Amino acid sequence: MLDLKFIRDHSGLVKDAIRVKHINLDLDELLRIDRELLAVRQRVETLQAERNANAKAVPKASKEEKPELIEKGKALGEEIKALEPALRAHEDALRQLLLRVPNLPLPGVPEGVDDSDNVELRREGTLPSFDFTPLDHVALLDQHGWADAERVARVSGSRSYLLKGEAALLEQAILTFAMTYLADRGFTPLSTTALVRPETLVATGHFPGGEDQVYKIEGEDLMLAGTAEVPVNSLYAGEILAESELPVTLAALSAAFRSEAGSAGRDVRGLIRVHEFRKVEQYVICRADQAEALKWFETLLANAEGILRALELPYRVVQNCTGDMGAGKALMYDIEAWVPSEQLYRETHSCSYLGDWQARRTGLRYRGEDGKPQFAHTLNNTGIAVPRILVPFLENHQQADGRIRIPAALQGFLGGKAFIG
RNA sequence: GGAACGGUGUCCGAGUGGUUGAAGGAGCACGCCUGGAAAGCGUGUAUAGGUGCAAGCUUAUCGAGGGUUCGAAUCCCUCCCGUUCCGCCA
Numbered sequence: 001m002l003d004l005k006f007i008r009d010h011s012g013l014v015k016d017a018i019r020v021k022h023i024n025l026d027l028d029e030l031l032r033i034d035r036e037l038l039a040v041r042q043r044v045e046t047l048q049a050e051r052n053a054n055a056k057a058v059p060k061a062s063k064e065e066k067p068e069l070i071e072k073g074k075a076l077g078e079e080i081k082a083l084e085p086a087l088r089a090h091e092d093a094l095r096q097l098l099l100r101v102p103n104l105p106l107p108g109v110p111e112g113v114d115d116s117d118n119v120e121l122r123r124e125g126t127l128p129s130f131d132f133t134p135l136d137h138v139a140l141l142d143q144h145g146w147a148d149a150e151r152v153a154r155v156s157g158s159r160s161y162l163l164k165g166e167a168a169l170l171e172q173a174i175l176t177f178a179m180t181y182l183a184d185r186g187f188t189p190l191s192t193t194a195l196v197r198p199e200t201l202v203a204t205g206h207f208p209g210g211e212d213q214v215y216k217i218e219g220e221d222l223m224l225a226g227t228a229e230v231p232v233n234s235l236y237a238g239e240i241l242a243e244s245e246l247p248v249t250l251a252a253l254s255a256a257f258r259s260e261a262g263s264a265g266r267d268v269r270g271l272i273r274v275h276e277f278r279k280v281e282q283y284v285i286c287r288a289d290q291a292e293a294l295k296w297f298e299t300l301l302a303n304a305e306g307i308l309r310a311l312e313l314p315y316r317v318v319q320n321c322t323g324d325m326g327a328g329k330a331l332m333y334d335i336e337a338w339v340p341s342e343q344l345y346r347e348t349h350s351c352s353y354l355g356d357w358q359a360r361r362t363g364l365r366y367r368g369e370d371g372k373p374q375f376a377h378t379l380n381n382t383g384i385a386v387p388r389i390l391v392p393f394l395e396n397h398q399q400a401d402g403r404i405r406i407p408a409a410l411q412g413f414l415g416g417k418a419f420i421g
Numbered sequence: 422g423g424a425a426c427g428g429u430g431u432c433c434g435a436g437u438g439g440u441u442g443a444a445g446g447a448g449c450a451c452g453c454c455u456g457g458a459a460a461g462c463g464u465g466u467a468u469a470g471g472u473g474c475a476a477g478c479u480u481a482u483c484g485a486g487g488g489u490u491c492g493a494a495u496c497c498c499u500c501c502c503g504u505u506c507c508g509c510c511a
Binding site: 038041042044045046048049051052054055056057058059060066069070071072073074076077221239240241242365367371373 | 431439440448449450466467468470471472478479480481490491492501
């Protein structure tokens with residue numbers, strides 16, 4: 001959400017953002033409703049002021065004057081009540097439109113339509129060269145009896161997954177490694193639930209718009225979040241934090257649920273795209289200072305890269321274009337790890353800077369040095385997401401004999417083993 | 422699922438249908454005091470709108486929404502949330 005005053009004063013900039021982000025929103029309609037609301041509100045407030053003054057006069061009035069004042073109060077009350085439906089309708093309409101207004105991309109964000117317009121910034125690590133015919137991750141899992149896709153599909157349908165034996169331990173080891181890695185860098189480890197109230201999804205910016213991606217709990221006003229960003233962002237909702245409490249830096253582990261509506265047929269095989277997975281999410285709430293926030297952006301990116309480096313996976317960093325970055329984001333980089341079987345990079349991390357757009361929706365404020373409350377800035381990035389990361393992990397580290405090499409940094413989390421399988 | 426009790430400002434906590442935006446305390450800010458600090462004393466300190474160059478004026482907000490009333494934090498109804506006890510349960 002943007003500040004309404006900002007929208008009024010910079011409608012051109014906002015319209016540009018709507019255009020480059022390809023959002024279907026008529027800003028002129030918003031501005032019109034805003035003006036109308038203002039007029040109705042001023043009328044109501046004038047009447048309310050009259051009513052209040054009148055009510056205040058009643059106890060002081062003489063016996064003879066009282067009936068007249070009371071009558072006047074009644075009339076004013078009815079006049080106000082008559083205006084309330086219009087007031088309410090305008091407020092609701094404005095809010096609905098306001099929730100759809102995107103954040104402004106930072107200068108320099110490449111303009112584009114979808115992920116094909118994203119810009120590769122750099123490649124890191126060395127691509128593996130195999131002197132044997134490498135297998136894809138599904139074949140590797142099968143070969144070791146590490147998965148049982150058929151049985152789990154009977155239980156849970158498509159896009160479910162099951163890991164067995166050392167693969168199950170590996171998944172756990174990677175999560176623990178990532179939590180530890182981030183904890184060592186000052187992030188507070190957090191383990192939290194994905195079960196959230198709908199307003200938390202509005203707060204992050206997933207709603208309105210992303211409703212069809214989210215599982216809803218039948219008979220309850222609860223939903224399953226697709227990332228720990230959702231519960232964690234709302235942790236301090238409505239509060240005014242002391243500046244000394246910032247920055248809040250979290251490494252939040254949670255289950256993540258995504259319906260994957262609209263991606264039917266895509267990545268149905270293997271561990272790339274599943275309905276339920278687990279993820280360590282980096283989340284930062286910092287002061288409303290763009291320079292400081294951008295430093296955190298670099299830190300979040302460096303953490304993710306550090307984790308991939310420790311896992312010895314080649315990857316590239318991509319800057320998302322305006323059309324691929326989501327309404328709330330001012331800056332977004334994806335990290336994509338190399339998948340040998342496909343001979344391409346696939347997204348494993350997504351780093352985002354939201355400015356105060358998300359905090360404004362969440363009511364996430366702090367008291368600045370001047371004593372005035374202001375909206376914080378928020379950022380998030382994946383720490384690690386399983387089982388997706390196992391795809392590049394298994395494929396890049398496979399050996400001629402089928403074993404999987406365990407990078408040194410991970411061995412301590414896996415009983416000291418240098419290989420599994 | 423049953424029962425009881427609660428939801429007030431940055432925090433804790435009082436609160437009578439009208440002079441309460443809301444006592445008191447904590448915290449914070451500034452000042453005095455001090456060699457410096459603590460303590461102590463004094464002053465200040467809600468949020469979001471509208472309007473105004475400004476001082477200011479004004480509206481809303483005491484979980485949410487309705488209702489009663491000239492007037493509601495205060496009375497009534499509905500809902501939401503929380504805590505505790507009992508039951509059930511991994």
